Amino acid sequence: MEETSSMKPKRKDTTEDKYRIAATIAFIVVIVGIGVPMWWKTTTVYRVSLPSSAILRLSDHPIKTVVHVAIYTQQPDRAQLLITELQNAFKDSNVWIMEFKQLSPFAKASEAHTPAALEKLLLQEHPQSVGDFMFIEWPKLEDELLLTTERSALMRTDVTSNKMAQLLHTKILQTYRVNQILSKDERMGIKSEAPQPDYDVVISVLNPKPKITNAKWNVVMAAQTYIEPFLAQISDISSYTVRTQWKYRVALEADLKQVRDQTKLGRHYALQESALPHLLTSIAQNLSASITDKPVINLVVYVPPCSSAPLHIYNNKNEILTRDGVDAFISPPWGGFIIANPPESVCMAYINDEPPMQYYVNTNDNMQVMLDQLQKLLDISSEVHVSGVKTVDIEQLAPRRWEYESYIRRSAIRHIATASNTLQSLIKLLDQISYIVIDDQVGTAITNSHNDILAAKAALLEHRLLNASALAKRAFVASERGFFDASLLAQLYFPDEQKYAIYIPLFLPVMVPVLSSFNMLRKLLQRKRKEKQP
Incomplete structure (x- = not known):
């Protein structure tokens, strides 16, 4: 009877150990096999695969551009010689891959009595695509090279390949600007920003004292006639929205100096060039017609009252900067500023205490200046001068094609x-x-x-x-x-260190029973081994 009673507790302990082991393993599996992976998955930052x-x-792989240049001369040997020399001049270029083509003389060329007629015949035989350029020899030429408004330049018979290469680099390709874009050296100068896809062009007419200076101007019609057609011609890069506005009682915060002269008024007022940035700052806050997320190009026409007119800009050498009867300046990328002085007769009436005279702002003069400002603000125009090279004046609203x-x-x-x-x-x-x-x-x-x-x-x-x-x-x-x-x-201010700092206090109390279960399981297994030993 004693032997039988001693065996029953042993079976009971064995059964309890099995349940205990099973429960411990299940607990560990749930916590370690399911809980930890689930925590890791739910706290992992989502990231799309990127190249x-x-x-x-x-x-x-540097940026390289192919450029096609055609050369026409009356003597084929001369054209071939120029092409060989030009190829040598551009062979070490890091940006340009120049492909020169010789245009052979043809019978109809002798019938052309003007450069335009010769160019027309050449284009019929050799059509151009966007980005092409052509040199056309024309003996009766004063300058070495004459740049047209199209994709061509006339050249004298004695022009050298060095002069042609200089023209290509400075005017047609504008290599110096491209090098500034590609250079990582900050000493290359200030780089302008890349053109944005959309711009707001805001034309503002400022008339501080409309009761005294009775200026009239259909600025909407002027914008539709000059500015909008010009911007439509250059819409391949960016889209433009043109808006106009009149602003009154906008003070010009600048120190003006009275200067005596020989006009009927006997004086004018000087605005120092050094004060121009402060002037823009004083009026910029009054120009916003509406809130927009697009970059804004401001084109301001300022009508000075007769009490401070005519107003002219002077440089630091006390030299007047009036050009072609217009005072204007630009401040990239903010915009341009034009001073539209009232006629002398209007200010004479003001001085003589006569009723204000109504007058109309000159549309053509101001719009021509505004178009020139737009070309400079958008970085289209090329103002680099090359000796021996002349450029044909623009006679249309569109910029020169080249x-x-x-x-x-x-x-x-x-x-x-x-x-x-x-x-x-x-x-x-x-x-x-x-x-x-x-x-x-x-x-x-x-x-x-x-x-x-x-x-x-x-x-x-x-x-x-x-x-x-x-x-x-x-x-x-x-x-x-x-x-x-x-x-x-989204999670820029929630780094891994903070993630662990938050979750460890939550998981640590749970892991204590897990570690205790591991310890208990180890002891049970050790006891089982001892029981099996003889």
């Missing part, structure tokens, strides 16, 4: 370079800060931008300038959208 390595290698296509080429290169730098900076930032979320929208923007950069580079190499410009612009917009997406900041 990071390919983006970081974008700088390994000048605008140079702007398209530069803008494409600038958009590609800016988008590449933006993507590389973003990838480096995302690699350094692992807890920034990369959602599908940001991932799509980055991937599309990278693909468009590669496509734009290929288009430049294939001489598809407009296509390259459209792709580069799209890449730039997508890179900006990806870089400034608000979702990137």
